Amino acid sequence: MTVNGKAVTADVEDRTLLVQLLREQLGLTGTHVGCDTSQCGACVVHVNGASVKSCSVLAAQCNNAKVLTIEGLADSQALHPMQQAFKDNHGLQCGFCTPGMIMSAIDLVQNNPDPTDAEIRDWLEGNICRCTGYQNIVSSIQAGARMMQSR
Amino acid sequence: MAQVSPHTRFGLGAALTRTEDFRLLTGQGRYxxxxxxxxxxxxxxxxxxxxxxxxxxxxxxxxxxxxxxxxxxxxxxxxxxxxxxxxxxxxxxxxxxxxxxxxxxxxxxxxxxxxxxxxxxxxxxxxxxxxxxxxxxxxxxxxAAVADTAQALDDGVAPVFEGATSNLAYTHFEGDKAATDAAFAQAAKVAEIKLVNNRLICxxxxxxxxxxxxxxxxxxxxxxxxxxxxxxxxxxxxxxxxxxxxxxxxxxxxxxxxxxxxxxxxxxxxxxxxxxxxxxxxxxxxxxxxxxxxxDAHGRDNVTTARMAMDKDGKFLAIEVDLIAAMGAYLHAFGPFIPYLGVSMTTGAYDIPTMAVTTRGVFTNTTPVDAYRGAGRPEAAYVIERLVDQCALQHGCSVDEIRRRNFIQPEQFPYTTPAGRTYDVGEFEQHMSLCMERADWSGFSQRLSAAKRTGCLRGIGMSTYIEACAFSGSEPAFMQLQADGSCVLKIGTQSNGQGHETAYAQIAAAELGMDYEDVHVQQGDTATLPTGGGTGGSRSLPLGGASSLRAGRTLANNIRTIAGRELQTDPDNIVLEEGSAKVRGGNEFLSLAEIAALGTPAELNTQGEFQQAEATYPNGTHICEVDIELATGVTRVVSYTIVDDFGVTVNPMLLQGQIHGGVVQGIGQCLMEHVVYNDDAQLLSATLMDYALPRADDIPHFHFETRNVPSITNELGIKGAGEAGTIGSCPAVMNAVSDALLREFGHGQIDMPVTPLSMWQKLNSLRDRADV
The missing domain is CATH 3.90.1170.50 (Aldehyde oxidase/xanthine dehydrogenase, a/b hammerhead)
Structure with missing residues (x-):
C-alpha cells in the first residue's frame, strides 16, 4: 500500500486494524482512537480517496490501497486549505477530533464543493467533538470549501 | 483596577489565531x-x-x-x-x-x-x-446492589458496604435553619420544585x-x-x-x-x-x-427538593434545599466537595436573605462521582433558575419580572450571600434585558403561532446564572528571555485545549512589544517547573493570566534597564516594539537577542505572581427556544442567545469557542445524555452506541456576545469563562421545555434528559390528564 504517497510494506496480524498499523507500526500518531464502536470519527483517513473510519477496517483489507492521513495533507509549512480554514475560524480546541474532522470535511467538499450549513452538520453525523459546540467547525468547513475551490 | 481601557493598557482583546494549532492540525500533536x-x-x-x-x-x-x-x-x-x-x-x-x-x-x-x-x-x-x-x-x-440515588437511603436497601447500616456517606448543612423557618412561617407564597440532575459521563x-x-x-x-x-x-x-x-x-x-x-x-x-x-x-x-x-469519575447525579418563600410582592424571603448527592461506590478525591461547591452558590444572582441547605451524600454501587464541567455549579444554577421560574408561575408574573424584583442590585455590591460568598460586581438586569432584546423575546408569540402550524409546541426559557471561578489562590508565571530574542513562559496550569499557549503569550507579549508567537508557553513537566495548581474551576486565565502579565512587565522593565545601560540613556527613554528596544524618538535600538547577550541571569529571568483573595463571579443570560414535535415527541433547540459578563475578554475567538462547547454540553444533558444503570446496578449505557452525545445536527447556530463589567477582585478584571456555557445552559433549555408544556397543558414539569421517548410519554400523560 501507499501511505501519504510513500510505498509501505508491513507484516500484520489478521486482526490488526488500519488505525493500529498507522499508529503503532508506521508511527503516524496524528490519526486518533477515540472510541471502540465506530462512533467518534477521530480515526477518519482517506482510503483510495474516500473517507473511512480506520478503526473499522482491517489493515489487510488495505493491501495495495492508497491511504492518506492528516500527516500527508500539508505541504511542509503550507497548510492544506481545510487545515488553514480550521485555524482561521478556531475550528479546533483540544485537537483530538480534528484530524478526523478535517479528513471527513475534505471528502465532503470533494463531492459537494459548496455545502450548506445543514449539509455540513448532516455530513458530520459520524464525527463527535466535545469542545467546540460545532459552530466553528461548520464555519471552518464552509471557509475551507471556498479556499479549496479557489485553489 | 485602574480605570483604563483594558485594550490599550494590556493589549488584550484581539482575536488572535492560536499558536498551538499548526501541530494539532498536521497530526503532530503529542497526546x-x-x-x-x-x-x-x-x-x-x-x-x-x-x-x-x-x-x-x-x-x-x-x-x-x-x-x-x-x-x-x-x-x-x-x-x-x-x-x-x-x-x-x-x-x-x-x-x-x-x-x-x-x-x-x-x-x-x-x-x-x-x-x-x-x-x-x-x-x-x-x-x-x-x-x-x-x-x-x-x-x-x-x-445485592443499588444504583438509584433517590432510593439509596430507603429502608431495606442493600448496603453498598457489607456490614454498614445505611448508604448515607455524610450529611452536611449550610445556612441558618431558624431564620429560614421563620421566613417560611411568614411567607405569603411558597414555590416548590423537585428535580433530578441526571448522571453524566465526561x-x-x-x-x-x-x-x-x-x-x-x-x-x-x-x-x-x-x-x-x-x-x-x-x-x-x-x-x-x-x-x-x-x-x-x-x-x-x-x-x-x-x-x-x-x-x-x-x-x-x-x-x-x-x-x-x-x-x-x-x-x-x-x-x-x-x-x-x-x-473515570462520573458527574452530577443529584436529587433535589427546593422551596422558596416569597412575600406578597413576589420578593424572595428564604430558600430551603434538600439535596441527595450520589457519591458512587467510594468517596472520590473531591467527591463530597462538588455538591458543597454548588451549595455555596445556592442563592444565585438574587437577593435572598437566608437559606437552609441540607446535603446528604449517598453511596450506590456505581462508579464514583466527582468534578465534571462546572462541578457543582451547573447543579446549583439548575436548581435556582428552575425554582425562580416556578416562583413566577406561583406569583403570577413573568419570568423576567420575578427576576427583576429579586436581582441583587448594582448598588448592593460588594454583596455577601447567605452562603458567605462575596460578589464584587454585577449588572444582572442589564444583561438580561440585552439578551431578551437580542433573542426578540417580545416577538415570541408570532414564532409560537408559526410553530403550531407545523405541528410543534414552542417554548422560550431563560437562565440568569452566576457562578464562581478561580477561587482564592495564585499561579506563578516564570519568564525567560532566550538567546535568540524569543521568550519562554513557564506556568503550572495545563491546557486541555483551551488555548493557553496563545492566551498567556498574548498577555505577556503585549508588555514586551513582541509578537505573541515568539512567546513560547511551557506547561506540564514537573522537572522544569517546581509547582503548579493545574487547570480547573476556570482558574487559568484569572490567576495565570494576571501572573503572566506581571512576569512580562517585570521582564520588560529589566529589558529597558539593560538597554538604557548599554545605550547610555534613561530606561524610561526605551520603548519596546517590534521585538526590539528602541530609544524614544531616536534611531538607536537593540534587538532582544542583543539584550539577551547583555543582561544578567537575574535580569533575564523573571517571575510574576498574582494572589487572589476571593473567587470571581462570571454571570450572564442564556435564552433558549425549543420546538416539541407533537407527532414524535422530538424536542429540538431551535434558537439560542447568550449575553455573558466575563469581566474582561482576553481573546474573543477563544472565548466564543469555549462558550459554544459548554452550551452544547448543557443541551446534551437536557436532550440526550444519560447514564443508565439497571436494577442490578449494571451499567447499560457503557459505549457511545448507548450513551448519546450531541452531534453537529443536534445543535442550532448560536448568538453570543459579552456585556462585560470588569471584576475588581482580579488584577486584569477577568472573571473566568471555561465552565460558564455549561452552567447557564441546562436551566435555559429546560425552562423553555417547561414553558412549551405549560402553555399547552398548564403543567410543565419534566426531568432531564428530554428524549423523544420521555417526551412522548409525557405528552400522552398530559393529554390523558386534559381529557379527564
Missing amino acids: TDDNAPDNALHGFVLRSPYAHARFKITDLTAAKDAPGVRAVLCADDLDSMNDLTCSTLMKQPDGSMPAPRDIPILCRDSVHHVGDAIAFVVAESIYQARDASELIELDFEPL NYMEPRACVVQWQPDDDAFTVHLASQGVHGLRDTLAKVTNIAADKIRVITEDVGGGFGTKVFCYREYPLCMAAARLLGRTVRWTSDRSEHFLQ
Whole structure:
C-alpha cells in the first residue's frame, strides 16, 4: 500500500486494524482512537480517496490501497486549505477530533464543493467533538470549501 | 483596577489565531498515547462484571503462562501501596467528620461497582494482555446492589458496604435553619420544585492513558499521563506509591479534553509504575471508551427538593434545599466537595436573605462521582433558575419580572450571600434585558403561532446564572528571555485545549512589544517547573493570566534597564516594539537577542505572581427556544442567545469557542445524555452506541456576545469563562421545555434528559390528564 504517497510494506496480524498499523507500526500518531464502536470519527483517513473510519477496517483489507492521513495533507509549512480554514475560524480546541474532522470535511467538499450549513452538520453525523459546540467547525468547513475551490 | 481601557493598557482583546494549532492540525500533536516507545509493554485492567460481589482469585497459572504475558498483578502484589483517598470530607452537623471510603488500587476480596479493578495483566501486546485476562480464574459471590440515588437511603436497601447500616456517606448543612423557618412561617407564597440532575459521563474525546518508564540507577520514574496539572498528580502518586515525589517526573503534553475529570489520579497510573519497576520495562496503558464509562469519575447525579418563600410582592424571603448527592461506590478525591461547591452558590444572582441547605451524600454501587464541567455549579444554577421560574408561575408574573424584583442590585455590591460568598460586581438586569432584546423575546408569540402550524409546541426559557471561578489562590508565571530574542513562559496550569499557549503569550507579549508567537508557553513537566495548581474551576486565565502579565512587565522593565545601560540613556527613554528596544524618538535600538547577550541571569529571568483573595463571579443570560414535535415527541433547540459578563475578554475567538462547547454540553444533558444503570446496578449505557452525545445536527447556530463589567477582585478584571456555557445552559433549555408544556397543558414539569421517548410519554400523560 501507499501511505501519504510513500510505498509501505508491513507484516500484520489478521486482526490488526488500519488505525493500529498507522499508529503503532508506521508511527503516524496524528490519526486518533477515540472510541471502540465506530462512533467518534477521530480515526477518519482517506482510503483510495474516500473517507473511512480506520478503526473499522482491517489493515489487510488495505493491501495495495492508497491511504492518506492528516500527516500527508500539508505541504511542509503550507497548510492544506481545510487545515488553514480550521485555524482561521478556531475550528479546533483540544485537537483530538480534528484530524478526523478535517479528513471527513475534505471528502465532503470533494463531492459537494459548496455545502450548506445543514449539509455540513448532516455530513458530520459520524464525527463527535466535545469542545467546540460545532459552530466553528461548520464555519471552518464552509471557509475551507471556498479556499479549496479557489485553489 | 485602574480605570483604563483594558485594550490599550494590556493589549488584550484581539482575536488572535492560536499558536498551538499548526501541530494539532498536521497530526503532530503529542497526546499521551503518542509517546509510547515501540518496545513498551501493554497493561490491561481486569474489571468486575458485577456491581457488588465477594470474590476470590483461584488460579493465575493459565494467565501467567499465556503467550506474551510478563506479569499479572493482584492486590497481594501491591502491599506497599496506599489507597486513593478523598481529600474533601465534609463536616457533619454534629461536628463529626464522616468515615472515609477509600479506593483500593486493586480490590482485595470485594468489588463495589461494575468496572472495579481486580487484576492488572502486562503483556507484549494489548491483545495478549486482554486474552490473558480472560484466563484468570475467579469465584464471584454476587451480592445485592443499588444504583438509584433517590432510593439509596430507603429502608431495606442493600448496603453498598457489607456490614454498614445505611448508604448515607455524610450529611452536611449550610445556612441558618431558624431564620429560614421563620421566613417560611411568614411567607405569603411558597414555590416548590423537585428535580433530578441526571448522571453524566465526561466523554472527553481523548481517552486517558499513561506511559511509565523506570530508571533503575536511581529508582526513579518518568510518567507520561493525560492530566489537568502534573504537580497534583505527582504528589498523589508519591502518596499512593510511597515513593518520594522527587523520584517521580510527571509529564503531560497535549490533552484531548479534561473537563475536570482528568484532574484525578486513577488506578492505572500506580499500576503501571509497579509493573515498570517489577519488569524493568516501559509500561503503557490506554483506556478504551468503555473503560472510560466504567472507571473515570462520573458527574452530577443529584436529587433535589427546593422551596422558596416569597412575600406578597413576589420578593424572595428564604430558600430551603434538600439535596441527595450520589457519591458512587467510594468517596472520590473531591467527591463530597462538588455538591458543597454548588451549595455555596445556592442563592444565585438574587437577593435572598437566608437559606437552609441540607446535603446528604449517598453511596450506590456505581462508579464514583466527582468534578465534571462546572462541578457543582451547573447543579446549583439548575436548581435556582428552575425554582425562580416556578416562583413566577406561583406569583403570577413573568419570568423576567420575578427576576427583576429579586436581582441583587448594582448598588448592593460588594454583596455577601447567605452562603458567605462575596460578589464584587454585577449588572444582572442589564444583561438580561440585552439578551431578551437580542433573542426578540417580545416577538415570541408570532414564532409560537408559526410553530403550531407545523405541528410543534414552542417554548422560550431563560437562565440568569452566576457562578464562581478561580477561587482564592495564585499561579506563578516564570519568564525567560532566550538567546535568540524569543521568550519562554513557564506556568503550572495545563491546557486541555483551551488555548493557553496563545492566551498567556498574548498577555505577556503585549508588555514586551513582541509578537505573541515568539512567546513560547511551557506547561506540564514537573522537572522544569517546581509547582503548579493545574487547570480547573476556570482558574487559568484569572490567576495565570494576571501572573503572566506581571512576569512580562517585570521582564520588560529589566529589558529597558539593560538597554538604557548599554545605550547610555534613561530606561524610561526605551520603548519596546517590534521585538526590539528602541530609544524614544531616536534611531538607536537593540534587538532582544542583543539584550539577551547583555543582561544578567537575574535580569533575564523573571517571575510574576498574582494572589487572589476571593473567587470571581462570571454571570450572564442564556435564552433558549425549543420546538416539541407533537407527532414524535422530538424536542429540538431551535434558537439560542447568550449575553455573558466575563469581566474582561482576553481573546474573543477563544472565548466564543469555549462558550459554544459548554452550551452544547448543557443541551446534551437536557436532550440526550444519560447514564443508565439497571436494577442490578449494571451499567447499560457503557459505549457511545448507548450513551448519546450531541452531534453537529443536534445543535442550532448560536448568538453570543459579552456585556462585560470588569471584576475588581482580579488584577486584569477577568472573571473566568471555561465552565460558564455549561452552567447557564441546562436551566435555559429546560425552562423553555417547561414553558412549551405549560402553555399547552398548564403543567410543565419534566426531568432531564428530554428524549423523544420521555417526551412522548409525557405528552400522552398530559393529554390523558386534559381529557379527564
